Amino acid sequence: MLLAAIAVVVPTIQSARDGRHGRASSCRSNLLMLSTAMAEYVRQWDATPPLATWESALYPDYIDGPEHIKCPQDRTDHLWSYGMNPEFAGITAEAYGQPELADEPLFFDGRGSVVIERHSGCANYVYPTGITEVLAGPPAGLRVVEHD
Ligand SMILES: [Zn+2]
Numbered sequence: 334m335l336l337a338a339i340a341v342v343v344p345t346i347q348s349a350r351d352g353r354h355g356r357a358s359s360c361r362s363n364l365l366m367l368s369t370a371m372a373e374y375v376r377q378w379d380a381t382p383p384l385a386t387w388e389s390a391l392y393p394d395y396i397d398g399p400e401h402i403k404c405p406q407d408r409t410d411h412l413w414s415y416g417m418n419p420e421f422a423g424i425t426a427e428a429y430g431q432p433e434l435a436d437e438p439l440f441f442d443g444r445g446s447v448v449i450e451r452h453s454g455c456a457n458y459v460y461p462t463g464i465t466e467v468l469a470g471p472p473a474g475l476r477v478v479e480h481d
Pocket residue numbers: 357360361404405406442451452457
């Protein structure tokens with residue numbers, strides 16, 4: 334219990350000290366919310382949304398507030414700052430739950446299905462399991478563009 338409390342407080346202190354890390358961590362928490370939203374969507378509809386409409390499928394029905402779909406490092410006036418891996422588009426709930434896909438990034442800093450490395454040459458990723466990761470260079474199968 335105490336360790337959990339410390340784990341929550343420490344990143345908050347670090348965020349206050351370093352604005353850039355703070356922006357990266359609120360970006361990762363947005364991505365975590367997106368993966369939770371996707372899990373809820375899949376539970377309700379027994380499938381993932383198609384690639385063409387995944388953003389409107391998840392927001393605003395499964396995500397509260399436009400700040401949660403906007404990376405703090407994204408200076409453009411786009412509503413969305415995140416991309417979705419096409420591997421996950423329009424698949425059944427059964428396929429979504431397969432272990433092979435657990436190691437594939439679900440959402441990431443990007444747009445459409447393209448990665449944008451906004452955090453000092455890196456991008457944040459979230460997996461269907463809710464694990465987030467910061468990577469320099471996209472995993473296999475994903476294309477990267479430099480910056481917004
Ligand atoms: Zn970001």
